[in-house]
Amino acid sequence: GAVVSQHPSWVICKSGTSVKIECRSLDFQATTMFWYRQFPKQSLMLMATSNEGSKATYEQGVEKDKFLINHASLTLSTLTVTSAHPEDSSFYICSARDNRAAEKLFFGSGTQLSVL
Amino acid sequence: AQSVTQLGSHVSVSEGALVLLRCNYSSSVPPYLFWYVQYPNQGLQLLLKYTTGATLVKGINGFEAEFKKSETSFHLTKPSAHMSDAAEYFCAVSEDNDMRFGAGTRLTVKP
Numbered sequence: 001g002a003v004v005s006q007h008p009s010w011v012i013c014k015s016g017t018s019v020k021i022e023c024r025s026l027d028f029q030a031t032t033m034f035w036y037r038q039f040p041k042q043s044l045m046l047m048a049t050s051n052e053g054s055k056a057t058y059e060q061g062v063e064k065d066k067f068l069i070n071h072a073s074l075t076l077s078t079l080t081v082t083s084a085h086p087e088d089s090s091f092y093i094c095s096a097r098d099n100r101a102a103e104k105l106f107f108g109s110g111t112q113l114s115v116l
Numbered sequence: 117a118q119s120v121t122q123l124g125s126h127v128s129v130s131e132g133a134l135v136l137l138r139c140n141y142s143s144s145v146p147p148y149l150f151w152y153v154q155y156p157n158q159g160l161q162l163l164l165k166y167t168t169g170a171t172l173v174k175g176i177n178g179f180e181a182e183f184k185k186s187e188t189s190f191h192l193t194k195p196s197a198h199m200s201d202a203a204e205y206f207c208a209v210s211e212d213n214d215m216r217f218g219a220g221t222r223l224t225v226k227p
Contacts (some may be wrong), residue, residue, distance in 0.1 A: 034159045038215050043150055044208075048157040093215065095160070105154055105204060107217045 004096050006108025008064060013084055014116055021079045021111045023094030029074035030096035034105075038091040047092075050077040075097070084115045097101075118143040122218035135194040137221045139181075139207030142188060146180045149190040150208040150215070151181055160206065166190065177201070197200045197225045 001028040001046050013019050023033055031052045036044040048069055049057040056069035066088075068080040077096075093110040123138040141147060151163040164175025171183040177200075190207060202225045207217045207218040 036160070036184060038210070043162045043165055044215065049159060062206070091215065105160075105206075105220065110215065 004108040004113055005104045006094055007110060009067065009076065009109060010114075012111050012114045012116065016083055019081045019113060020091055021081075021082055021094075023079070023096065023108050024095045025075045025098075025106070028098045028100060028106075030077075031072060031074060031099055032097045033077040034095045034097075035069060035077075035079050036093045036095070038093065038110075040091075043072075045057075047079075052077075081113065084113070086115045087116045088107045089113055103111050118147060118211050120198055120205050120207050120209050120216055120218040121161050122205075122221050123191075124221055125219065126222045126224065128224040129197045129227060130195050131199055135179075135192070135197045135201065135223065137192040137205050137207075137223065139190045139192065139218060141190060141207070141209045144219055148210040149181075150181050150203060150210065151175065151179070151192050152191075152208060153204045153218075154204045156203070160203055163192070164204075168181065197223075198224050199227065201225055 001054045005024045007022045033045045033050040037047050038044050046059050047062045050069045050071040052071045073076040094108045095105050098104045120145045121140045140161050149166040152160040153163050154160050163179050166173045166183045174180045179194045204220050204222050206220050208215050
């Protein structure tokens with residue numbers, strides 16, 4: 001079945017540094033990918049919709065300069081948390097829509113970010 | 117680690133009929149359980165969630181789900197399907213700092 005690889009699964013960084021998270025569709029092409037954030041014991045929050053070859057669409061309240069999204073190919077989207085601070089510590093998860101069956105969505109395994 | 121199984125990748129019902137989408141989970145601790153819906157060309161939307169307390173949880177659009185610990189289930193139901201309910205539905209489990217999703221169930225509603 002279709003697989004979405006998200007890397008890294010865990011990252012610990014110092015405050016002020018930047019962290020890049022990759023979301024890769026392994027056996028299908030995805031023009032559209034989604035980035036979500038989850039705080040402990042809460043539901044997912046959609047951060048942005050990533051579209052290959054164009055600018056991402058950010059949800060209200062999400063800082064686009066803080067969370068940089070690049071969707072440079074049909075199989076890869078990256079989320080960079082710039083100048084990370086402890087309040088950015090969270091679980092980030094991506095999902096990718098299969099171009100062959102646009103209704104079908106596949107999830108990465110998530111990235112736990114801890115900012116010290 | 118927690119995991120989720122959604123039984124049936126496709127469910128088809130007639131408009132006005134009962135909707136039942138099945139979800140079973142495994143978790144080493146009392147879980148937090150969620151149902152999400154994805155409409156075409158949109159991101160996920162939270163339907164409902166169970167954290168603690170009452171085991172029957174009511175969500176948006178007339179959906180509800182019941183947490184049954186003995187059966188490790190969290191099935192989603194709606195008494196009467198509407199055409200607008202056609203979508204992909206995802207069950208998810210969270211133990212603390214992460215979330216695991218089922219493979220999704222496509223709901224089709226026939227006129």
